[in-house]
Amino acid sequence: MKIYSQTQIVGAMEMNVAAQRLVDGFIAYSRGQVQVPPVQNFIFGQANGDCCVKSAWIEGSEHFTVKISTGFYDNPAKGLPSNDGMMLVLSAKTGQPRALLQDEGWLTCIRTALAGQIVARALAPRVITGIGILGTGVQARMQLEQLMALTSCRRLTVWGRNHMALESYREFATSLGFEVETTQDAEQVARHANLIVTTTPSREALLQRAWIQPGTHITAVGADGGGKQELDVDLVASAEVIVVDSIEQCRRYGEISHALKQGLIRQEQLIELGWLLAGETRGRENDQQITLADLTGVAVQDAQIADYAMQACAEALPGL
Amino acid sequence: MKIYSQTQIVGAMEMNVAAQRLVDGFIAYSRGQVQVPPVQNFIFGQANGDCCVKSAWIEGSEHFTVKISTGFYDNPAKGLPSNDGMMLVLSAKTGQPRALLQDEGWLTCIRTALAGQIVARALAPRVITGIGILGTGVQARMQLEQLMALTSCRRLTVWGRNHMALESYREFATSLGFEVETTQDAEQVARHANLIVTTTPSREALLQRAWIQPGTHITAVGADGGGKQELDVDLVASAEVIVVDSIEQCRRYGEISHALKQGLIRQEQLIELGWLLAGETRGRENDQQITLADLTGVAVQDAQIADYAMQACAEALPGL
Numbered sequence: 001m002k003i004y005s006q007t008q009i010v011g012a013m014e015m016n017v018a019a020q021r022l023v024d025g026f027i028a029y030s031r032g033q034v035q036v037p038p039v040q041n042f043i044f045g046q047a048n049g050d051c052c053v054k055s056a057w058i059e060g061s062e063h064f065t066v067k068i069s070t071g072f073y074d075n076p077a078k079g080l081p082s083n084d085g086m087m088l089v090l091s092a093k094t095g096q097p098r099a100l101l102q103d104e105g106w107l108t109c110i111r112t113a114l115a116g117q118i119v120a121r122a123l124a125p126r127v128i129t130g131i132g133i134l135g136t137g138v139q140a141r142m143q144l145e146q147l148m149a150l151t152s153c154r155r156l157t158v159w160g161r162n163h164m165a166l167e168s169y170r171e172f173a174t175s176l177g178f179e180v181e182t183t184q185d186a187e188q189v190a191r192h193a194n195l196i197v198t199t200t201p202s203r204e205a206l207l208q209r210a211w212i213q214p215g216t217h218i219t220a221v222g223a224d225g226g227g228k229q230e231l232d233v234d235l236v237a238s239a240e241v242i243v244v245d246s247i248e249q250c251r252r253y254g255e256i257s258h259a260l261k262q263g264l265i266r267q268e269q270l271i272e273l274g275w276l277l278a279g280e281t282r283g284r285e286n287d288q289q290i291t292l293a294d295l296t297g298v299a300v301q302d303a304q305i306a307d308y309a310m311q312a313c314a315e316a317l318p319g320l
Numbered sequence: 321m322k323i324y325s326q327t328q329i330v331g332a333m334e335m336n337v338a339a340q341r342l343v344d345g346f347i348a349y350s351r352g353q354v355q356v357p358p359v360q361n362f363i364f365g366q367a368n369g370d371c372c373v374k375s376a377w378i379e380g381s382e383h384f385t386v387k388i389s390t391g392f393y394d395n396p397a398k399g400l401p402s403n404d405g406m407m408l409v410l411s412a413k414t415g416q417p418r419a420l421l422q423d424e425g426w427l428t429c430i431r432t433a434l435a436g437q438i439v440a441r442a443l444a445p446r447v448i449t450g451i452g453i454l455g456t457g458v459q460a461r462m463q464l465e466q467l468m469a470l471t472s473c474r475r476l477t478v479w480g481r482n483h484m485a486l487e488s489y490r491e492f493a494t495s496l497g498f499e500v501e502t503t504q505d506a507e508q509v510a511r512h513a514n515l516i517v518t519t520t521p522s523r524e525a526l527l528q529r530a531w532i533q534p535g536t537h538i539t540a541v542g543a544d545g546g547g548k549q550e551l552d553v554d555l556v557a558s559a560e561v562i563v564v565d566s567i568e569q570c571r572r573y574g575e576i577s578h579a580l581k582q583g584l585i586r587q588e589q590l591i592e593l594g595w596l597l598a599g600e601t602r603g604r605e606n607d608q609q610i611t612l613a614d615l616t617g618v619a620v621q622d623a624q625i626a627d628y629a630m631q632a633c634a635e636a637l638p639g640l
Contacts, residue, residue: 001422003323035362035363037358037359037360037361037362037373038357038358038360039357040357040358040360040373040375040386041357042355042357042375042377042384043355044377044412044413044415046380047412047413047414049412049413049414049415051384051410051415053357053360053373053375053386055360055362055373057362057364060366064362064371066360066373066386066388068386068408068410068417070410070415070416071415072413072414072415075414075415078414080414080416083415084414084415084416084417086408086417088388088406090371090388090390092364092367092369093364093367093369093392094367094369094392094395094398094400094404095369095371095390095391095392095395095403095404096390096400096404097388097404097406097422100420102321102417
C-alpha cells in the first residue's frame with residue numbers, strides 16, 4: 001500500500017482532470033451505477049467533534065474508497081486544525097489496500113470546490129457581472145479559486161460576520177487579481193453579484209428572495225447536515241431550475257429539504273446533477289432565470305477524487 | 321500516525337489482556353454506552369468479493385476505530401489470501417489519526433476467537449470431556465488455540481468436508497498436544513464433545529438436536545451474515561440458555577434469527593453477552609443444560625482490540 005501526504009497529493013493533481021473525474025462520477029451516480037452504503041456518523045459531545053465515514057464504489061471500476069473525515073471545533077484553541085481526514089483506496093478485484101491518502105481533509109475540500117465549478121459551468125448566466133461569496137473560510141477560498149477557470153469576471157463581493165476574517169479574505173482575493181468589496185450585509189452580495197456561492201455552516205437563512213437579481217445562479221454548499229440552512233425557503237421555491245447532487249440525500253437535509261418539507265416545491269422538479277451533466281435534462285434556458293444548485297456532498301465524489309489522486313501521485317512520484 | 325504491520329501487532333499483544341479488553345467492551349455495549357453506526361457493505365459480484373466497514377466508539381474513551389475488512393474468495397487461485405483488512409484508530413478528543421493497524425484481517429480473527437474463549441469460560445460445563453470443532457480454516461484453528469487457556473482437556477473431534485484440509489488440521493492440533501479424531505460426519509463431533517465451536521460459512525444446518533449430549537455448550541461463530549446457518553432450529557429452540565453478542569444484530573442474522581423468525585424462541589429469552597459478563601444475568605445453572613452462544617461479531621470488539629493493539633505496539637516498539 002502506498003502512503004501519500006497532503007503535500008504530495010496537492011502537488012500531483014491537475015484540477016481539470018480531477019473535475020472531469022467528478023463529472024463522470026456524478027453521471028454514474030445518477031444512473032444508479034454506484035454502490036453507496038449508509039454514511040457512518042459519530043458525535044463526540046464533550047469534545048465538540050464529529051466524524052463521518054463515507055464509502056463508494058462505481059460498479060465495474062477497479063478501486064473503491066473509504067473516507068474518514070473529522071471535525072473537532074475546539075481544535076483551533078489547541079493549535080490544531082478543525083478538520084482532518086484521510087481516504088483509503090482498495091482494489092475492487094482483490095480487496096487489497098492500494099493507497100492511504102493522508103490528505104487531512106484537503107481532498108474533501110477540493111472535490112466540493114470543483115463541484116461548485118462544475119455546476120456553475122452548467123448553470124451560470126452567459127455574462128457574469130459579479131461573483132458573490134458568503135463565508136470567509138477554506139471552502140470560501142477554494143470555491144473562488146475554482147471559479148476563476150470559467151469566467152474572466154474579477155469583481156467580487158464577500159460576506160462574513162467577522163471583520164478580521166473579511167480583511168484576511170480581501171487580501172487573499174486581491175492577490176488572485178480580484179477587485180474586492182467586503183460586507184457584513186448579505187443583501188449587498190445579492191445586489192452586486194449574479195454568480196453566488198454560499199459556504200457557511202449557518203442554521204438560519206442568509207439570502208432573501210427579494211434581493212436576488214434576475215438571471216442569478218446560486219450554489220449552496222454549506223448545508224451538509226441536518227439543521228443547516230443558508231437560503232430562505234421562498235428563494236428556493238422561486239428558483240426556476242433546481243439542481244441537486246443527490247435527490248435522495250437532499251430530501252433529508254440541505255437547502256432543498258426545508259422547502260420540500262413545507263410543500264413549497266415538489267420532488268419532481270428537482271434535477272439531479274448527473275442527469276444535467278449527461279445532457280439528459282435541460283438546465284438554464286435564458287438569462288432571466290434564477291438557478292440554484294444544492295450540493296450536500298456525495299461519496300462518489302470521494303471515490304473519484306481519491307482514485308485520481310492515487311493515480312496522479314503514482315505518476316508524479318514513481319520512486320515511492 | 322503510527323503504522324504497524326501484522327507481524328508487529330501479533331508480536332506485541334498479550335492474549336489475556338486483549339480478552340479483558342473485549343469483556344469490558346461487551347459490557348459497555350450491552351449497557352448502551354457504545355456508538356455503533358450502521359455497517360457499510362459492498363458486494364463485488366464479478367470478483368466474488370465483499371467488503372464491510374465497521375466502526376465503534378465507547379463513549380468517554382480516548383479513541384474510536386474504523387475497521388475495513390474484505391473477503392475475495394477467488395484470491396487463493398491468484399496466490400493471495402481471501403481475507404484482508406486494516407483498522408484505523410483515531411482520537412476521540414481531536415479527530416486526529418493515531419494508528420493504522422495493517423493487520424490483514426488478523427485482529428478480526430483473534431477478537432472472534434477470544435470472544436469464543438470468553439463465552440466458553442462463562443458457559444461451558446464444569447468438566448469438559450471433549451472439544452469439538454466444525455470447520456478447518458483459520459478461525460477453526462484460532463478458536464482451538466484460545467480454548468486451551470480455559471481447559472486441560474486435549475481430546476478433539478474435528479469435522480470438515482475436505483479430507484486434505486482435515487489432515488492438515490490434524491497436524492496442527494496434534495502439534496498443540498491434542499489427541500485428534502477427524503470426521504466428515506458432524507454427528508461424531510456431537511457424540512464425542514461437550515464443548516463445540518462451529519466456524520463454517522455453511523448455509524444449511526450441520527448439527528442436529530438429537531445428537532447433542534446433555535450439558536454441552538455450543539458456540540456458533542460462522543453465521544456472520546444473511547442466509548448462513550450452522551445449527552438446526554430445533555437445536556437452537558431446545559437450548560436452555562441462549563447468549564448472543566448483540567440482540568439487535570442477532571435478530572437480523574445469525575443462528576438465532578432463523579428460530580426467532582419461525583417463532584420457536586422468543587426475543588425475551590435471549591441473554592446479551594455483556595449482561596452475563598457483568599453478572600447481571602445468570603448463565604448455566606447445572607451440568608445438564610445445553611447452552612448456546614451465537615456470536616455474529618460486533619464493532620465494539622474491533623474498537624477494543626484495536627485500541628489495545630495500538631497500545632501494545634507502542635510499548636513494544638517505542639522507537640517507531
